[in-house]
Amino acid sequence: MNKKEPKGTAKSKQLKNFEVDGSGQPLTTRQGLKVNDTNNSLKAGERGPTIIEDFLLREKIHNFDHERIPERIVHARGSGAHGYFELYESMEEYSKAGIFTDTSRKTPVFVRFSTVAGSKGSTDLARDVRGFAVKFYTEEGTWDLVGNNMPIFFIQDAMKFPDLIHSVKPEPNNEIPQAASAHDTFYDFVSLTTETLHNHIWVMSDRGIPRSFRMMEGFGIHTFRLINKKGEAHFVKFHWKPKLGVHSVTWDEAVKISGADSDFHRRDLWNAIESGQYPEWELGIQVVPEKDEHKFDFDLLDPTKLIPEEMVPVKLIGKMVLNRNPENFFAETEQVAFLPGNIVPGIDFTNDPLLQGRLFSYRDTQLSRLGSHNFHQIPINRPVSEVHNNQRDGHMQMEIPKGQTAYFPNTLGGGCPYLSKVSEGGFESYQERIDAHKIRTRSSSFSDHFSQPALFYRSLAEWEKSHVADAYAFELGKCNHDPIKERMLWLISKIDTDLGKTVAKKIGMKVPKSIEKPINQAIGADASIKDHQPGDKKNYLDSSSALSQANTVFDGIATRQIAFLVGDGFEMKSFDKMKKALEKDNAVVKLIAPHGGKVMCDQNMEHDVDASIMTTESVLFDAVFIPGGKKSIEALSKDSKFSKFVKEAYKHCKAIAVHNEGKEFLDKTGLADYNNDKAIIVDGGTEKFIRAIARHRNWDRMPATMEIAV
Numbered sequence: 138m139n140k141k142e143p144k145g146t147a148k149s150k151q152l153k154n155f156e157v158d159g160s161g162q163p164l165t166t167r168q169g170l171k172v173n174d175t176n177n178s179l180k181a182g183e184r185g186p187t188i189i190e191d192f193l194l195r196e197k198i199h200n201f202d203h204e205r206i207p208e209r210i211v212h213a214r215g216s217g218a219h220g221y222f223e224l225y226e227s228m229e230e231y232s233k234a235g236i237f238t239d240t241s242r243k244t245p246v247f248v249r250f251s252t253v254a255g256s257k258g259s260t261d262l263a264r265d266v267r268g269f270a271v272k273f274y275t276e277e278g279t280w281d282l283v284g285n286n287m288p289i290f291f292i293q294d295a296m297k298f299p300d301l302i303h304s305v306k307p308e309p310n311n312e313i314p315q316a317a318s319a320h321d322t323f324y325d326f327v328s329l330t331t332e333t334l335h336n337h338i339w340v341m342s343d344r345g346i347p348r349s350f351r352m353m354e355g356f357g358i359h360t361f362r363l364i365n366k367k368g369e370a371h372f373v374k375f376h377w378k379p380k381l382g383v384h385s386v387t388w389d390e391a392v393k394i395s396g397a398d399s400d401f402h403r404r405d406l407w408n409a410i411e412s413g414q415y416p417e418w419e420l421g422i423q424v425v426p427e428k429d430e431h432k433f434d435f436d437l438l439d440p441t442k443l444i445p446e447e448m449v450p451v452k453l454i455g456k457m458v459l460n461r462n463p464e465n466f467f468a469e470t471e472q473v474a475f476l477p478g479n480i481v482p483g484i485d486f487t488n489d490p491l492l493q494g495r496l497f498s499y500r501d502t503q504l505s506r507l508g509s510h511n512f513h514q515i516p517i518n519r520p521v522s523e524v525h526n527n528q529r530d531g532h533m534q535m536e537i538p539k540g541q542t543a544y545f546p547n548t549l550g551g552g553c554p555y556l557s558k559v560s561e562g563g564f565e566s567y568q569e570r571i572d573a574h575k576i577r578t579r580s581s582s583f584s585d586h587f588s589q590p591a592l593f594y595r596s597l598a599e600w601e602k603s604h605v606a607d608a609y610a611f612e613l614g615k616c617n618h619d620p621i622k623e624r625m626l627w628l629i630s631k632i633d634t635d636l637g638k639t640v641a642k643k644i645g646m647k648v649p650k651s652i653e654k655p656i657n658q659a660i661g662a663d664a665s666i667k668d669h670q671p672g673d674k675k676n677y678l679d680s681s682s683a684l685s686q687a688n689t690v691f692d693g694i695a696t697r698q699i700a701f702l703v704g705d706g707f708e709m710k711s712f713d714k715m716k717k718a719l720e721k722d723n724a725v726v727k728l729i730a731p732h733g734g735k736v737m738c739d740q741n742m743e744h745d746v747d748a749s750i751m752t753t754e755s756v757l758f759d760a761v762f763i764p765g766g767k768k769s770i771e772a773l774s775k776d777s778k779f780s781k782f783v784k785e786a787y788k789h790c791k792a793i794a795v796h797n798e799g800k801e802f803l804d805k806t807g808l809a810d811y812n813n814d815k816a817i818i819v820d821g822g823t824e825k826f827i828r829a830i831a832r833h834r835n836w837d838r839m840p841a842t843m844e845i846a847v
Contacts, residue, residue, distance in 0.1 A: 166196055174577050178296045178490055182573025183580040184438060187295075187493035194296055198494060201299035202502040209506060211302055212268045214259050214316075215251035216350065216403040217470035218410055220459035222246050222273060222420070228454055231371050231424055232363040234483025236275050237454070245274040247517060248459060249473055250350040250406070253285075254305050255316025260395040261402035262386070263316040264345040264608065266336070269355030269377060270475045271457070274521040277562055281479040282375055283499070287344060288356040288443040291336040293583050295494020300326060301333070319615035328624035331586040331671045334632065335441050338590045341608040343385035343601060343686055348833075349405045351416040351696070352384040359477075359492040360437045362485040362567055363424070370567055372430065372437055372487065374444055376421035376451050382690030384833050387789050388607065390756040397754040405696075407462055414696045414723060415460045421451035434677040435589065436582040440491040442589055445681040469517045474503045482559075485567045490579065509533040525554040586671035590632045596680040598687035600836035606636060610643035619646075627652045631674065687836075694830045695723035700758040700786075702729050702779055706768025709738040711796035715762055718823035724830070729753060729782070731772050739766050750778045755785035760830045765797025773802055780806045787811075790838045792829035794818040814838060 164172045172193060179191035187194070204210060222244045228237040236244055251268035252259065267286040272279060291301050304326035305318050314320055318340070327333045339345070347353040355377030363373045386394065394401050409416060423444050425437065435442040463469035478496045486492060503512045509532035512518060527543045542550035557563035594602065609629060613622050622644065630637025630648045637648045682688045699719055701712065716726050727747040730736045735743040755761070761783060763773070773779040783806050786793055793816065795803050800819050803811075811817045816835035818825045829835065 166193065167200070175300075176297060177294055177577050177579050178494060179575055179577050180488075180490065180573075180579075181571050181575060183576060183578055184436075184488060184582070185571055185573045186488045187490055188575060194494065195497075197296065197299055198498050199501060201302070202498055203505045207506050207508075208257050209251075210502065211253050212249075212251040212270075213257045214255050214261070215249050215268065215470055216406050217247060217249040217463055217473065218406060218416075218459040219461040219463070220246050220248065220415070220457060222455055222457045224455040226454065228363075228422075229365060231365055231373070231422075232483040233366045234275075234280075234363075234481050235277055236273060236280065236481070237363070237483060242276070245521065246457060246459075247272045247274075247469070247473060248457070249470060249475070250402070252316065254302075254318065259316035260399040262346060262391040262395045262399070264318065264340060264388070264391065265316065266340060266345070267347060267350070267353060269353070271355075271377075272473065272475060272479075272518075275481055276522055277481040278522050279479045279518075279520045280481045280484065281475045281477060282357050283475045283477045283495075284355055284357045284375070284377075286347065286353040286355055287336060287339045288354075288358060288374070288376075289336050289339070289589075290358050290440045290491060291333040292330070292491060293332050293439055293441055294490040294579060295492075295498065296490075297330070298491075298494065298498075300330075314615075317615075319612040321616050321618050321621055324613065324616050324621050324625055325618070328621055328628060331628060332441050332583070334586050334628060335590045335593070338593055338605065338632065341605050341612070342593075342597065343387075343604055344383075345608070346386050346388060346391045347402075348384040348386055349409075350402050351406060351409060352379055352381050354378060354383055355418065359440055359489045360425075360487050362487055363422075364483055364485055364567055368568075370427050370485070372425040372427065374423040374449075376423070377418040377457070378421055378451070378453065380417040380419065380456075380690070381695065382692070382833075383686050384689065385686060386756070388604070388611065390789055393754060393756045393785075397757055401757070406459075409696050410459060410462050412696075412725075415458050417459075418457045419453045420455045420457060421453045423449040423451055425449060434675055435585060436580060438487055438489045438580075439583045440489055441583075441586070445592070445678050446683040447678060447681055451683075468515075472507060472512075472515050473517045474499075474507060474512050474515075476500055476503070480564075482562060482564050488569075511535060527554070584670070584672045585675065587631050587674040588677070591674055591676070592678055592681060593684050594633050594636060596682065596684035598685050598836070600839055601685060601687065602636070603839070606639045606643065609636075609640040613640065614644050622646060623649050624652060631671075691831050691833065693722060694719070694759075694827055697724045697759040697830055698757065699724050699726050699830070700729050700753075700755070700761045700782070701726055702761060702763045702773055702782065703736055703738075703744075704731055704766075704769035704772025705737045706766045706772070707736070707738050708765035708769070708797060709740045709742065712738065712764040715764070715794070715796075715823055715826070718827065722827060727758070731776055731779075739768075750776055750782065755782040756789070758786070758791075759833075760792040760826070761786045761794070762826070763793075763795045763799035763802055765799050767798050770798045770802050774805060784808065787817075787838070790816070790834040790836055792816040792818070792826060792832075792835070794821070794826040794829075796820055 164175060166172060178187045178194045180187055224240045227240060249270045252263055252265045254265050255263050269284050269286050271282045305323045307313055307315055308322050327337055357375030360372050360374060362370045364370050430437055476499045504510060511531055511533050514535040527545055529538055529543050540550055559565045613625055616622055626637055626641050626648045629640055641648045719726055728744060729748055729750055730746040731750055733746050733749040736746050737743055787808050816829040
């Protein structure tokens with residue numbers, strides 16, 4: 138309130154009771170208990186499991202989980218599809234789970250993709266982490282692999298999750314900005330919490346703006362355990378590898394796509410499935426024997442670390458195909474409830490402190506979202522295996538349990554439902570030995586915050602590095618507080634000196650020579666904080682090829698959207714030849730004309746127009762073709778938006794093909810010398826164009842695009 142109420146009024150007294158100002162005050166619980174540590178959960182030993190008595194963690198997470206209804210607090214903007222999973226070969230050496238041993242199964246799945254930070258109504262093209270959650274309806278029960286399109290997470294302990302999300306959400310005083318991380322509160326948090334740096338540089342890379350859900354990887358993030366029939370355990374990381382390769386858009390495209398079609402990813406997934414171009418991913422695993430747990434220069438239990446594939450190769454063990462769209466978005470995509478705690482015999486948890494917190498947080502969240510602990514009875518959440526237990530009643534009970542008894546043990550019900558032996562499929566937790574003190578801290582092996590971000594950056598192609606620098610500059614350029622930007626520049630320079638200097642130059646600042654210890658410098662409540670300053674950067678691997686999109690799949694053009702720019706009188710011969718060649722390889726051809734309705738070729742045949750030039754944008758397409766035809770080219774030349782369309786495609790390094798008079802139009806756009814451009818094909822036939830599209834972009838063109846005005 139800007140205008141003060143007169144003292145003594147009923148309204149001012151009422152407001153006084155509800156207004157809270159925490160400035161200059163110690164952090165307390167809701168009961169007024171002063172808090173000494175809000176960064177670490179209570180564990181059995183510094184690398185042990187989180188203890189359920191941790192009332193501070195429970196209060197903090199409980200409050201966070203119930204802050205908003207009914208929209209998801211995070212991952213609100215989502216899209217889903219049904220499909221199936223098939224195993225290539227038995228993995229019984231590592232796991233007794235049927236999904237990993239029975240190659241005859243076709244396990245139903247439901248997958249939900251999402252952005253993290255934005256609301257349900259936000260754009261698909263925000264720079265953000267993407268959720269990649271898979272629900273397996275197995276014969277032994279439901280298994281949820283709840284992951285992201287990046288193999289690591291921002292924080293190491295679930296205790297910090299509310300802080301992370303509060304910082305990246307719109308600022309509470311003005312609810313700005315929506316679905317964006319480029320603001321002061323987020324960078325204040327990141328610059329003080331250096332464990333975030335690895336996930337953060339992934340988001341600043343092209344991974345943060347994928348071309349489609351179908352062209353991004355998925356990861357389980359955490360280290361899990363696989364248990365075989367002998368009771369032997371192996372550590373495992375889960376990977377989803379898209380058959381179409383890993384591809385992204387540029388930031389300039391992302392901004393424009395958000396205005397032209399904010400449902401770009403959602404529409405892409407839906408249309409691909411409806412047209413029979415079913416998305417596919419292969420499931421890969423990285424397996425580490427228990428005896429090798431400590432052989433790496435990083436901690437397997439640290440969710441901010443990945444295992445480079447050069448150290449532990451990814452073994453592809455099966456594939457997932459999405460072949461059916463939901464019948465009802467709300468009933469399925471919106472009501473689906475993923476829980477990391479949903480596992481089956483043969484899969485178990487580790488003491489990853491982020492995973493440990495997620496195990497009860499997700500179930501707690503569903504109570505707010507779906508209104509009842511019976512959410513598992515909603516059709517999309519029901520397991521395919523039979524369910525028999527003594528859990529009864531409650532809000533929205535949708536079943537009619539029969540019988541006199543609802544307890545165990547009993548004789549009146551014949552002892553049913555009875556307990557299953559482990560040999561009969563009963564679940565048994567892995568018997569990990571624990572002998573430790575209760576302690577609220579984290580292992581010093583979690584303190585390396587620079588080595589893996591540096592490895593990631595070293596592994597990128599030059600064009601990817603350029604995009605990372607631009608992303609940092611854009612994001613920090615939106616911040617208003619110089620001390621925050623200085624801390625970030627110092628941290629970025631610790632990852633890579635040249636990267637820090639480049640970003641600093643772009644935002645008109647200098648990298649500080651030194652800075653106060655960055656972790657939690659504004660808190661400083663306990664000596665343990667001093668023990669967790671980031672350690673020195675290590676180089677245990679020069680580069681990892683799997684981290685660069687330059688090394689992804691470039692095999693085909695299936696589902697790629699190709700814009701044909703045509704006016705009345707376009708040349709049918711070159712048009713027909715190119716269209717047939719592209720559609721044979723399952724690309725999607727769209728006719729863009731000066732007007733809607735029909736357009737006439739030079740053989741007096743009518744063709745349906747997919748979009749008039751005023752209703753579409755170049756950024757929605759992967760490549761451009763301009764057939765010949767003098768009359769057609771004259772029509773295109775009269776509308777400047779066609780020239781803009783082509784120049785934007787060129788600026789975004791896309792493939793462009795022209796035929797006969799189409800070259801004249803290309804010349805009029807004022808592009809740089811393109812004769813040696815391998816992705817611009819002039820009367821060069823269909824095969825060269827197809828190969829250029831399959832390469833996704835010609836990044837060698839990037840410096841020249843800076844000179845193109847559109």
